[in-house]
Amino acid sequence: MPRPPHIPLPLTATPLKRRTILKAGGTLLLSVLSPLPAQAAQILAVRVWPADDYTRVTLENDTNLKATHFIVPDPQRLVVDIEGLELNPTLKSLVAKIESEDPYIKQVRVGQNRPNVVRLVFDLKEEVRPQVFTLAPVGSYKHRLIFDLYPVAPSDPIAQMIEKGEWMRDDLAPGGRPELPAPAVADPLARLPAMAVVTPETVAPTKAAAPGPAPAKPSVVRMVTIALDPGHGGEDPGAIGAAGTREKDIVLSIAKRLKFKLEELPNVRVMLTRDGDYFVPLGTRVAKARKVQADLFVSIHADAFMKPSARGSSVFVLSERGASSSAARWLATKENLADAIGGVNMGGHDLQLASVLLDLSTTAQINDSLKLGKAVLTEIGGFARLHKASVEQAGFAVLKAPDIPSILIETAFISNPEEEAKLRDNGYQDQIAAAVTKGIKSYFAKNPPMAKSRIT
The missing domain is CATH 3.40.630.40 (Zn-dependent exopeptidases)
Known part of the structure; x- marks a missing residue:
């Protein structure tokens, strides 16, 4: 009568069969305990924020990324190597996001520099002072890798207002600080009384005024x-x-x-x-x-x-x-x-x-x-x-x-x-x-x- 298939093998199985079973079990155990190959990080979004103050480039991703960067002169370029990353269509789309009006970036090139390392090369319009840093998840954002490209000479709000015609160079003191224009006679019909400036000269005197009409003090x-x-x-x-x-x-x-x-x-x-x-x-x-x-x-x-x-x-x-x-x-x-x-x-x-x-x-x-x-x-x-x-x-x-x-x-x-x-x-x-x-x-x-x- 044939043995039912669910009954285990007898202990009297041959040594060759026992070695085969043990070898198969060991292989299975090793496959469970061995680490799986590391999966490359995924870029979820890329964003570019150009401004006179600085240009920011953001790579949003599903894990924390490690990046190194260096500047190459003549012509000016910023090179960034990002580890644990493979090219994907989202990262490639960064190329099209650089605007011609960007104050600091002329164009960007993206490529697989070596296995698991992506290289970004920013061709620059002028020398910059880059800051490269990461941000932990917050709000609706995942991990972010940030490139901030600042001009070597920081932007000055007064210089920006002069350039836009909102500030006159005559307003600047010799040390570069704003100073008050010279006193002028106020015309109440030409300007708001609210724009007068309180000075010691505009405060009423404490002693009695001399007889006769006193001349009005100019604001x-x-x-x-x-x-x-x-x-x-x-x-x-x-x-x-x-x-x-x-x-x-x-x-x-x-x-x-x-x-x-x-x-x-x-x-x-x-x-x-x-x-x-x-x-x-x-x-x-x-x-x-x-x-x-x-x-x-x-x-x-x-x-x-x-x-x-x-x-x-x-x-x-x-x-x-x-x-x-x-x-x-x-x-x-x-x-x-x-x-x-x-x-x-x-x-x-x-x-x-x-x-x-x-x-x-x-x-x-x-x-x-x-x-x-x-x-x-x-x-x-x-x-x-x-x-x-x-x-x-x-x-x-x-x-x-x-x-x-x-x-x-x-x-x-x-x-x-x-x-x-x-x-x-x-x-x-x-x-x-x-x-x-x-x-x-x-x-x-x-x-x-x-x-x-x-x-x-």
Whole structure:
């Protein structure tokens, strides 16, 4: 009778059969324990952000990448070798993403330099100071490998404004710092009283005046410089509405409208911390404003909240003693993540600069900021719904310039579908810009800019 197939072999099997079984089992065990061949990393997206300040190239990937780089002169080239990578169509698409208007990159070449190593060669338009670094996953981003190409001579906000005709060389002191123009007789019909400058000569004397009509003291006229800060940009889109509206686009549009309206006022000039779609670290935004000795700093944003029902405009200033509400604290925490999302080189100078600025805030600056915030909030409340009827306070990093009254305006909740639609509307953007302009005029009418030196 044949043996059933499920019964194991008898122990009396021949030595040859036993050796065959043991050999097969050992081979199976080794195949389980042996490591599988390493799989090459996958490039998920490539992005290029050209700007006058610097050009950023981002490779988003599914794992942390190791890269080495070096500069080759005559002609200038940046060579980057990336390990653990094989060419794929996404990486090849980088070639087509370089624009002819890019200030620093002429073109890029991509190739498989050797097995598991991809080489990028950036043909440059001028000598650059590259920063190559990685970013850990944050928000919706996976791992990122960043190439920041800075000019050897860092871009100067005053030089940029001179080039655009927004600043006169006569405004510069011999040391390169802005100085007040010579005193001039003010014409109340030709300019706003708000643009007068408080000086010792304009303060009324304490002793009795001599008999007879005294000649009027001339006010001192100088340019008032306002720094407008459109939030987010580049790698950092900010909040995104249900219809796909990106905060970074809306606030840049509003800032440009506001710049136009403010510059229609006599003796006012405006600097934008960014004028295109690129990322500016929080500390650099503050540093730019201080470089031009701005009289005001206005940061423009569009809220988002977990619930789409949240709505209304808000104005915030800095707080040294904690947030004025839990919502203000939550919002400040979210906005302060901009550097992590936008991508700051942890070994760079920007963080050192920011850490100094964050420790220099003054009570006087906060008090002036509260006055400015109240004036602006009052004007916005004239046509828009307010989230809070008073100016709120929280620890926003971008408001920590020690010597510049600074406010942050949340124009509306982009996470609210109705308000998202308003933010996309040109008429509403104009209303916001007009209200902020009127608020700034009102502030200066009661608080003329001082003729004093800034902290340097």
